[in-house]
Amino acid sequence: MSEPLISVIIPNWNGAAHLPTCLEALRRQTYARREVIVVDNGSTDDSLQVLARYPEVRILALRSNQGFAGAVNAGIRAALGELIALLNNDTEASPAWLETLTAAFERHPDAGLLASKILLFDRRNVFHSAGDYYRVDGIPGNRGVWEIDEGQYDHEEEVFSACGAAAAYRRELFQDIGFFDEDFFYSCEDMDLAWRAQIAGWNCWYVPTAVVYHKLSATGGGPTASFYDGRNFIYLIAKDYPTGLLRRFWPQVFRAQWRIAREALRAWRGTAARARLRGMLAGLLTWPRVARKRPQVFARRRRSDEALFARLTPGVF
Numbered sequence: 001m002s003e004p005l006i007s008v009i010i011p012n013w014n015g016a017a018h019l020p021t022c023l024e025a026l027r028r029q030t031y032a033r034r035e036v037i038v039v040d041n042g043s044t045d046d047s048l049q050v051l052a053r054y055p056e057v058r059i060l061a062l063r064s065n066q067g068f069a070g071a072v073n074a075g076i077r078a079a080l081g082e083l084i085a086l087l088n089n090d091t092e093a094s095p096a097w098l099e100t101l102t103a104a105f106e107r108h109p110d111a112g113l114l115a116s117k118i119l120l121f122d123r124r125n126v127f128h129s130a131g132d133y134y135r136v137d138g139i140p141g142n143r144g145v146w147e148i149d150e151g152q153y154d155h156e157e158e159v160f161s162a163c164g165a166a167a168a169y170r171r172e173l174f175q176d177i178g179f180f181d182e183d184f185f186y187s188c189e190d191m192d193l194a195w196r197a198q199i200a201g202w203n204c205w206y207v208p209t210a211v212v213y214h215k216l217s218a219t220g221g222g223p224t225a226s227f228y229d230g231r232n233f234i235y236l237i238a239k240d241y242p243t244g245l246l247r248r249f250w251p252q253v254f255r256a257q258w259r260i261a262r263e264a265l266r267a268w269r270g271t272a273a274r275a276r277l278r279g280m281l282a283g284l285l286t287w288p289r290v291a292r293k294r295p296q297v298f299a300r301r302r303r304s305d306e307a308l309f310a311r312l313t314p315g316v317f
Helices: 019-027 047-051 067-078 097-107 171-177 189-199 222-240 243-266 271-291 294-298 305-309
Strands: 006-012 034-041 057-062 083-087 091-093 111-120 127-130 132-134 140-142 157-159 166-170 203-214
Touching: 006 019, 006 067, 006 097, 019 034, 019 047, 019 091, 034 047, 034 067, 047 057, 057 067, 067 189, 083 097, 083 171, 097 111, 097 166, 097 203, 111 171, 111 189, 127 140, 127 203, 132 189, 166 171, 166 203, 171 189, 189 203, 189 222, 189 294, 222 243, 222 271, 222 294, 243 271, 243 305
Parallel strands: 006 034, 006 083, 034 057, 111 203
Antiparallel strands: 083 166, 091 203, 111 127, 111 166, 132 140, 157 203
């Protein structure tokens, strides 16, 4: 049986300074059956000139910034691979990254998505993500973030979600549950997809040998990330949190949102704190837009509330 083709999709917006490191690392990959697609979100820097130095890369140049979700969806539609890998432009993948991901899909036919071991670019013994979790109180997060790598996450295991900075997906998953939700635009679109995958009965596996180094927030972060985190945490609850579980845990969900708002109010002078509050307000005002998608999400249900609850992480009560 021939090896599957894996399509690596890199969303890019004004990332000219980061692209050479990312693309040179992909040239060093030990897995040969790959294609690389860079989706440019209307960059105004020298990104397209940099990309011209990499003839093996397919370039999709969008006219305007469609956000992470919009760029990735354009790449998925253009991709030829049976497997889809997402990679941020400010990363450096270890040489065996694609080979280990492809082998993990073969070992785990139940897996719709895979999480990489993501370490900081400048402190390569510190975690960004060992897979992502979703707490019962409605807060998502990166497992192991800021922890020193001492082997505590060297075991291949199921996790709730894969951080979209370096993740892999079966094409069948998108055929089953749809693409990334472009209403999320920039943040939590990977967690929304994971919720839909979990509800539909797919599993997510963390692969500790699939190592990627990430310049965390090099092309994002700050007030922009704070705004979209504030809004999209609410969007996740409105769209994906099962009704039966929400009836049980709404006090914890409410308290978690109130804690975030209170902390932002205390730090009101900071631009990121004000952006977080604006995002939360936007989420409260526009949540019906994403809540209308709940019937479509749960029409694919293959897991009970209790089975989903078992996959969540306890909240901070």
